[in-house]
Amino acid sequence: MKKLVVLSILVSFIFSCDDTDDFNREVELTGTWKLVELYSDPGDGSGKFNRVNSEKVFIFKEDGTLTSNGSICEIDNVIGVPSSGTFSSEDLTFRSSDCSNPDYDYEFTKSGDIITIFYFCFEGCGAKFKKQ
Numbered sequence: 001m002k003k004l005v006v007l008s009i010l011v012s013f014i015f016s017c018d019d020t021d022d023f024n025r026e027v028e029l030t031g032t033w034k035l036v037e038l039y040s041d042p043g044d045g046s047g048k049f050n051r052v053n054s055e056k057v058f059i060f061k062e063d064g065t066l067t068s069n070g071s072i073c074e075i076d077n078v079i080g081v082p083s084s085g086t087f088s089s090e091d092l093t094f095r096s097s098d099c100s101n102p103d104y105d106y107e108f109t110k111s112g113d114i115i116t117i118f119y120f121c122f123e124g125c126g127a128k129f130k131k132q
Contacts, residue, residue, distance in 0.1 A: 027110075027113045027131050029115075030062050030089075031059070031060060031131060031132070032057050032059050033057060033058045033059075033060070033115055033129035033131055034054075034056070034129060034130055034132050035052060035056040035057070035058075035127055035128075036051065036054075036114075036128055036129065036130045037049040037051055037052060037127065038050060038052050038075060038076075038125075038126070038127055039118075039126035039127065039128075040125050041123045041124035042123060043122070043124075047123070047124050047125075049126070052077050054077035055079050056068065056069060056077050056078070057069055057129075057132070058072065058115075060087060060089075064088075064089075065084060065085070065086055065087075066084060066085045066086065066087045066094050066096070067082065067083075067084045070082070071083050071098070072084070072085055072096055072098070072106075073096055073098060073099035073100065073106075074119070075117075075119045075121070083098040084096060085097070085099075091105070091107075092108050092109065093105040093106060094106050114129070114130055114131075115128070115129045116128050
């Protein structure tokens with residue numbers, strides 16, 4: 001009987017756990033996102049994301065504007081020359097008059113607390129930002 005009670009408690013505990021974890025939970029796009037990885041490919045498909053130590057951030061604001069302490073148009077981890085633009089949380093795109101093509105919509109993906117931006121370049125390049 002004691003084993004049955006313990007088993008019942010254990011089964012109840014398992015089924016009461018939430019299926020969502022930090023990776024799958026919905027994270028609000030607005031807020032500060034810090035650069036954590038850069039992707040580069042030498043042109044042969046062997047590229048990968050590599051961790052970076054950077055203070056570069058993207059700040060998505062509720063009014064649809066995007067600001068950064070670096071370029072939002074270039075794949076780099078350089079800070080110092082701020083830039084800004086607008087974004088669409090529905091389309092997951094942003095654009096900026098600071099970019100060489102101000103009408104180009106940069107696309108990004110959002111998965112949990114990570115956004116990934118793939119920039120236009122021949123070899124393949126991108127950046128990952130983590131929600132702060």
